[in-house]
Amino acid sequence: MSVGCGLECVVCLGCARWAWKRLTYIGAYDSESWPPASPADFEPVPRICRVVLANYDPDLSNPRFAPPGHGFFDIDPSGVVKRATYADVGTACPPYLVYVDHAHKEIILAIRGLNLVRNADYKVLLDNKLGMQMFDGGYVHHGLLKAAKFILERETETLRGLLRECGPEYKLVFAGHSLGSGIAALMTVLVVNNRKEFDNIPRSRIKCYALAPARCMSLNLSVKYADVISSVVLQDDFLPRTPTPLEYIFGSIFCLPCLLFLICLRDTFKQDKRKFKDPRRLYAPGRMYHIVERKFCRCGRFPPEVRTAIPVENRFEHIVLSCSTTSDHGIAWIEREAQKALELMRESESAMTPPPQQKMERMQSFEEEHKSALQRAKTLDVPHAADLSEVEIQEDASTAPPSDTHSETTTEPKSAGRTSWDELVDKLFTRDEDGKLVVKKDVVARDIVIE
Numbered sequence: 206m207s208v209g210c211g212l213e214c215v216v217c218l219g220c221a222r223w224a225w226k227r228l229t230y231i232g233a234y235d236s237e238s239w240p241p242a243s244p245a246d247f248e249p250v251p252r253i254c255r256v257v258l259a260n261y262d263p264d265l266s267n268p269r270f271a272p273p274g275h276g277f278f279d280i281d282p283s284g285v286v287k288r289a290t291y292a293d294v295g296t297a298c299p300p301y302l303v304y305v306d307h308a309h310k311e312i313i314l315a316i317r318g319l320n321l322v323r324n325a326d327y328k329v330l331l332d333n334k335l336g337m338q339m340f341d342g343g344y345v346h347h348g349l350l351k352a353a354k355f356i357l358e359r360e361t362e363t364l365r366g367l368l369r370e371c372g373p374e375y376k377l378v379f380a381g382h383s384l385g386s387g388i389a390a391l392m393t394v395l396v397v398n399n400r401k402e403f404d405n406i407p408r409s410r411i412k413c414y415a416l417a418p419a420r421c422m423s424l425n426l427s428v429k430y431a432d433v434i435s436s437v438v439l440q441d442d443f444l445p446r447t448p449t450p451l452e453y454i455f456g457s458i459f460c461l462p463c464l465l466f467l468i469c470l471r472d473t474f475k476q477d478k479r480k481f482k483d484p485r486r487l488y489a490p491g492r493m494y495h496i497v498e499r500k501f502c503r504c505g506r507f508p509p510e511v512r513t514a515i516p517v518e519n520r521f522e523h524i525v526l527s528c529s530t531t532s533d534h535g536i537a538w539i540e541r542e543a544q545k546a547l548e549l550m551r552e553s554e555s556a557m558t559p560p561p562q563q564k565m566e567r568m569q570s571f572e573e574e575h576k577s578a579l580q581r582a583k584t585l586d587v588p589h590a591a592d593l594s595e596v597e598i599q600e601d602a603s604t605a606p607p608s609d610t611h612s613e614t615t616t617e618p619k620s621a622g623r624t625s626w627d628e629l630v631d632k633l634f635t636r637d638e639d640g641k642l643v644v645k646k647d648v649v650a651r652d653i654v655i656e
Contacts, residue, residue: 232441232525232533236495239512244550246571247494247511250437251547253313253380253414254540255280256304260317263288272540279308287363296325298352299385303363305371312367313378314360314392316385318417318536326384336485341398342589343423344485345391349384353391365403377406380414382536383444387421389413390434390490394426397433408433413491417534418445420487424517425589427488428582431515432575434491439542440498441525442533445489484588488520492571496542499529509546515578517585 255277262268265282287303294300301316319326332348340350364377377396381389393413400406411433418436427434438445493516498509524530532538582590 230523230525231499231527232438232495233497233500235446235519235521235523236493236497236512236514239493239495239514239516242494242511242513242550244547244554246513247543247547247550249309249311249378249412250414250416250435250494251540251544252279252306252309253315253378254382254416254536254543256302256306256313256315257317257380257382257385257416258536258540259285259304260288260300260302260315272537272544275544280304281307286367287360289359291323291325294355296328297355298329298388299326301356301381301385303360303367305367307371310371310375311378312364312371312375313380314356314364314389316356316379316381316388318381318383318385330384341394341426342591343426343429344487345394345423345426346387346419346421346487349387349419349421350391352388353395356388357392357395361402368403368406373410376410376412377403378412378414380416382416382539383534384419386415386417386436387419387490390415390418390421390430390436393434394422394430397430415490416536416539417442418489420445420447420489422487422490423484423589424486424488424520424587425484425582425591427490427520428515428517428578428587429591430490431492431578432571435494436489436491437494437496437539437543438489438521439496439533439539441527441529443524443530444534446521446524482586482588491515492574493520496539496546498542506542508549509542511543511546511550515574517578517581517587 255272258270258272259265259277259280261270262277265277265280265285268277271277284305284307285302286305289301291300299317299320301314304313304315305311306313319330329348329352332351333346336344338345338347338350368375368377379389379393379396381387390413393411396403396406397408397411400408400411413434415434415436417438422430436445493514495512496509497512498506500507579591583592
């Protein structure tokens, strides 16, 4: 009897501990160790949100769904080159538009999010099974990849013509929200691997912004393309955190909050190593921007702050049980909080007084962070992780001419380790006639004849 009571107490304590940890877990914990984003890096995000929102307004001159307060203040209605409606795309993908932003020198293809009352959008999500589609050495969502191919087949000529017309200083930007974010991310991967179809556009001129991203590619691909794909997550958004395949979420007979709770319970008893080593498991793509605006045991929304990183581990792996789990997924909320965060970042940057609380600052460039993430994925033995020598890294504006495809490698792989002592000596010194080591610049100076 006493043994049974003891076991019962242990089980009760374990359940109470689990409930406390889960119910007190907030979205801010996912990025608490990340450095803050800079205003220059985050500046395009609110503007890209407004371009995606323009899909909902057929007439931008008289908008009905403009963001409150400022509206589409930086969107020029004459810049919309093409719109694809439901009548144009049928059941293949959501509507989208092509917009040329001359002020920022960008050609943007923006895809709207999931339409909850349209069955065709659900069919795109349900067209997948775990491990069904391999691509570029990893796994991707089959239905989203088909939609990405469909849009590219329709718009390759349009985008190529705009790139030729606008000139080499214009960037090619893909953007999407929710369902559209996964399509935009996979379109970016396709374009990077087939740049010859776009007149060999440099990799540095291709960019993607995935807003409230769907899990659409395996971990090795998410890290590999972190230099061209950026995902934006608002606080507790459920979709980037839901490890269950999308086809199970939206095809379930359970209500979404109940399903999220069951997923949360199941993942508690699943080992992290087992989840991490599954090559078929899909993740939110690219570099992550996390907008944080709520704190533990605090009511209301606080001034938002933005954190960024290329995480390999703890990549939004925990479901957040909060009343804002679904509302944080809305594009209108993301646009509003992103704009507010950008304004606060600009104000703090212009202020010369030291902050009241010291914050961790980024000590690496984006390129160095990308290299570190690739090395980290290889160190942790992520399935199919790319070698640093196999991946093109954006260096500067002075990069070499692009190859036809992303998968091509140079004959001399880049060294990911330290320079050896012999290499350092060869670079800095040479030997004179007596065989002694002499600094190279001294040799050059010695050969100069002064008249």
